[in-house]
Amino acid sequence: MDYQKILEDIYQEILPYAKVGKQADYIPALAKVDPDQFGICLRTVDGDTYAFRQADTRFSIQSISKVFAIAMGLSLKGEQIWKKVGKEPSGTAFNSLVQLEIEKGIPRNPFINAGAIVVADILMSELDDPEAEFLNFVRTLCKDDTVDYNMEVAVSEREKGYLNAAIANLLKYHGTIENDIEDVLMFYFKMRSVEMSCRELALAFRAFTCHKDFNYAGYALTSSQVKRLNAVMQTCGFYDEAGEFSYLVGLPGKSGVGGGIVAIYPMKYSVAVWSPRLNSKGNSVMGMKALELLTTYTEESIF
Amino acid sequence: MDYQKILEDIYQEILPYAKVGKQADYIPALAKVDPDQFGICLRTVDGDTYAFRQADTRFSIQSISKVFAIAMGLSLKGEQIWKKVGKEPSGTAFNSLVQLEIEKGIPRNPFINAGAIVVADILMSELDDPEAEFLNFVRTLCKDDTVDYNMEVAVSEREKGYLNAAIANLLKYHGTIENDIEDVLMFYFKMRSVEMSCRELALAFRAFTCHKDFNYAGYALTSSQVKRLNAVMQTCGFYDEAGEFSYLVGLPGKSGVGGGIVAIYPMKYSVAVWSPRLNSKGNSVMGMKALELLTTYTEESIF
Amino acid sequence: MDYQKILEDIYQEILPYAKVGKQADYIPALAKVDPDQFGICLRTVDGDTYAFRQADTRFSIQSISKVFAIAMGLSLKGEQIWKKVGKEPSGTAFNSLVQLEIEKGIPRNPFINAGAIVVADILMSELDDPEAEFLNFVRTLCKDDTVDYNMEVAVSEREKGYLNAAIANLLKYHGTIENDIEDVLMFYFKMRSVEMSCRELALAFRAFTCHKDFNYAGYALTSSQVKRLNAVMQTCGFYDEAGEFSYLVGLPGKSGVGGGIVAIYPMKYSVAVWSPRLNSKGNSVMGMKALELLTTYTEESIF
Amino acid sequence: MDYQKILEDIYQEILPYAKVGKQADYIPALAKVDPDQFGICLRTVDGDTYAFRQADTRFSIQSISKVFAIAMGLSLKGEQIWKKVGKEPSGTAFNSLVQLEIEKGIPRNPFINAGAIVVADILMSELDDPEAEFLNFVRTLCKDDTVDYNMEVAVSEREKGYLNAAIANLLKYHGTIENDIEDVLMFYFKMRSVEMSCRELALAFRAFTCHKDFNYAGYALTSSQVKRLNAVMQTCGFYDEAGEFSYLVGLPGKSGVGGGIVAIYPMKYSVAVWSPRLNSKGNSVMGMKALELLTTYTEESIF
Numbered sequence A, B, C, D: 001m002d003y004q005k006i007l008e009d010i011y012q013e014i015l016p017y018a019k020v021g022k023q024a025d026y027i028p029a030l031a032k033v034d035p036d037q038f039g040i041c042l043r044t045v046d047g048d049t050y051a052f053r054q055a056d057t058r059f060s061i062q063s064i065s066k067v068f069a070i071a072m073g074l075s076l077k078g079e080q081i082w083k084k085v086g087k088e089p090s091g092t093a094f095n096s097l098v099q100l101e102i103e104k105g106i107p108r109n110p111f112i113n114a115g116a117i118v119v120a121d122i123l124m125s126e127l128d129d130p131e132a133e134f135l136n137f138v139r140t141l142c143k144d145d146t147v148d149y150n151m152e153v154a155v156s157e158r159e160k161g162y163l164n165a166a167i168a169n170l171l172k173y174h175g176t177i178e179n180d181i182e183d184v185l186m187f188y189f190k191m192r193s194v195e196m197s198c199r200e201l202a203l204a205f206r207a208f209t210c211h212k213d214f215n216y217a218g219y220a221l222t223s224s225q226v227k228r229l230n231a232v233m234q235t236c237g238f239y240d241e242a243g244e245f246s247y248l249v250g251l252p253g254k255s256g257v258g259g260g261i262v263a264i265y266p267m268k269y270s271v272a273v274w275s276p277r278l279n280s281k282g283n284s285v286m287g288m289k290a291l292e293l294l295t296t297y298t299e300e301s302i303f
Helices: A003-017 A062-083 A097-102 A113-126 A130-142 A151-160 A162-173 A181-193 A198-204 A223-236 A239-248 A285-298 B003-017 B062-083 B097-102 B113-126 B130-142 B151-160 B162-173 B181-193 B198-204 B223-236 B239-248 B285-298 C003-017 C062-083 C097-102 C113-126 C130-142 C151-160 C162-173 C181-193 C198-204 C223-236 C239-248 C285-298 D003-017 D062-083 D097-102 D113-126 D130-142 D151-160 D162-173 D181-193 D198-204 D223-236 D239-248 D285-298
Strands: A039-044 A049-053 A214-216 A219-221 A253-255 A260-265 A269-274 B039-044 B049-053 B214-216 B219-221 B253-255 B260-265 B269-274 C039-044 C049-053 C214-216 C219-221 C253-255 C260-265 C269-274 D039-044 D049-053 D214-216 D219-221 D253-255 D260-265 D269-274
Touching (some): A003 A039, A062 A113, A062 A130, A062 A223, A062 A253, A130 A198, A162 D162, A223 A253, A223 B223, A223 B239, A260 A285, B003 B285, B049 B198, B062 B219, B062 B223, B062 B260, B097 B162, B113 B130, B113 B162, B130 B198, B130 B214, B151 B181, B162 C162, B223 B253, B260 B285, B269 B285, C003 C039, C003 C049, C062 C181, C113 C130, C113 C181, C130 C181, C130 C198, C198 C269, C219 C223, C223 C253, C223 D223, C239 D223, C260 C285, D003 D039, D039 D198, D062 D113, D062 D181, D062 D219, D062 D223, D113 D130, D130 D181, D151 D181, D162 D181, D198 D269, D219 D223
Antiparallel strands (some): A039 A269, A214 A219, B039 B049, B253 B260, C039 C049, C039 C269, C253 C260, C260 C269, D253 D260
């Protein structure tokens, strides 16, 4: 399969969407990103790497960080972790308080904000230095020690993070989180602020693509556990567009409001794409299109 | 892979669950079924068939019929069909009126009752004799002309079907369905009343397993369309247990309140399992366990 | 108090609203009513009557009928009736299925459609000829034997009544109603179709204004029961505009989609106003304004 | 009317309920109150005062403070205040986040917690020293300068106030509140912590009973405004038991989780009752019973 040519062809085909949507602008650090960027990197499990355009430009990974966090949590707590966070699709917008209140403080899955805040709390309870451990885990996955938090982004997000603070307080009210609310929120926002390039993300997600021998920085998962995390990504990774992504792309994946999307084709390849302009659901317009065309052209999907 | 031995081993392992749960008893025809039955049949795309225990006993396929109906609908209407029914997981119980009212009469997906009623209405609008066409389609899929509706079941379901009648009226109020409410409900319940064995279902689902050359009784789908239907099954096929099934089994599938479950491993095999005792979500207890063990033992899943 | 002059002054003041809003048009019989009509009649407990403009034109009383029905139900069943229907304000639109589903089939109060359908069912279970009894009760209240059902309206409403049919089916599913769904709906729509003039309604509501000696056509209520019904009217009579009506008018009252509104000032007067053009909540624009000005000018309200 | 004898008779009749329910115990300061206390005080507009048992024992007025706050807010902002807070009954529990989210951050009324937090925010924006002003207003109403905040209660409430903090954050997210969240919450909890006796509350609510000449500590309301506030109390003062209170008692009123309830009979009397044991809705068991019997025995209510 000539992935390089496919990536380049896809880019030509999605150019008409280059000005559709707009980037996240709820904090200055995201608003000032040049929206007219695009990068993509596909990496096979054998190590062949295909990259195009701004594949080496780092961006805010935002919600993609939730995959790393739940992997650490599952490694630390095993199946116990599902007592505090579910694994069902949410069926509503990613930040809905309604479902959380009705379901008595147990978030539907680890990829909605409420669920990711619970996972952050669990990591804080389990680890002496959760911030250092998280960063070390991500750096190990992508084999790059310069990957780091962006404190300006994290602090800005906390300042504007009223909705997430509402969620954290509601979780505390229901007894789902144990640690100080401010500490949990700050750790949550720091994880989201990590900056990586498409190339680094594609490498980092190799760990989920090749489900055997998952053992990074001391965090190990069985083959079955990795496959099951992929299953949760498939059903829950795109908030209330999970069905649409599954329908159009046919791969497990996770998006972030910074415009990044990662997807994996188990035992074959991982792919990361980035473009800041978002659709109404908060997912990258060009990123979604690129992945849809990728599985259409290659006729490769999990279905 | 010695599937026969695996099926037999699985059966031994799930025997402790043989008396867990109870069968659907909301209508006499289902209540009188002997709950202590179990059948399973796995069929590879190459035609090798592995069956065990009551694999040839017919049972009420119930919601499994929704897969056949949406396949016909997609063949007839193409992507247009998604204007009247979504493809997002519902995140709530399969018969919830709440979501339907909030979302102005467009059901979340074709596998919740509201969505299946909309699909029934579409088939009625498109076809001269929808009942004959549906039956012919199913018979062609499983290559057996004796498969038929069970009118006793269909009539009983209509008599007790107040909730589905509420849904149909709400759909009519929102203008989502076109035909007479009673006619649509009766066709919907007839489709659910079809009786098939595990062996017949495993064969029928070969069409979805092998996504090429889908063309049965005049209903054709492209390879991409079949894969996309499988994606919808994956995210929406198990109501509010879709995430759990995806997590534990890792295959697209569909369950019915008659105790049947079908699942497919794309381009590899289809499998049907049946046991009438249900869990609290309305899915077969032994069926769920059997499929979980199947993908665990074979280490084969889509993830 | 010169009520006649006040009514006439009010009419002048609300004339600027004469073309605001539009009448109910979901059935032909209501759509064809001349929207530019206005009538008002105030009747003191001493029998003094003040009328203005089309106070003798009959119109469809619609939801105002719910007051008569719950009065009969309370007389027949006593406090037992509150087991099947609540007496709390609904906080949502009058036809919401959401609350009904969440609250397991017990409607919030007898003035939302679901609650009135339950009351209709109770009357059917208690009475040999509920239609004749209801009509006789209303005729006795307003001392006019020519008041009658409008079958054209009732039949049209049933034909378009998908939402109410959805509600009735949901109530049946939850076991809240006992009788045949079609029979209950038809009786419900017949009660709504009764036609009365403002003068007749003002007289009929004298029974609620003067809470002593409530005994009409065999239906008796204690003074305390009448006052309590008035309390329910106050908190629940205007759907999700109950607070607004209470705030602006300060009297218990009940509106109908035909454009009629009745209100009572306990032990002082009853008043009925009618004008077909409705606001977005389904209440008469000029009727609401007229009653607001009435209690403002007279400085008489229950608060 | 021999109110003194009536109050004493009522007490005898409600004694069987003396051990029913339990006091609020979510903070130590409330948990340590002796639950077996009861006080009542009725004060006519002419100044006749009837008191019984612990009518002079001060207790935490809690949500009763919301009436004082909205009176100040209405005096300062006039009808403008209803742009930020509604006046419709909520139909759900007093602390529901669901409705707030669905209705985009505009609380249903000033007596649910969300609404009272908005009113607190408005007072902070309008006043230089809102804490001093609020206290001065209350002291003026009850003519007692020793009435004060209980800082122990306020601080404890803030420490456990996760749900209210969730609400405040959600309000901030929707832009409904302007001031610092912590400041608003602390002011809100301080207002709730005020301690008053039944005698003091009965006197303070004379201002609402006698709607003319409302002008206290610089906060003036027209007669119409007072009556309208009473209307809001009637429809919204008892959360999801507003209909029940209106039905059983038939007077506008407001309860607090400290066990106090005040009610007014416009132009006749105000009454305050206190007993710490609460029913499942958070209202005083003996207090509710006492007021129900009061209007039953006197046959006086607004209906």
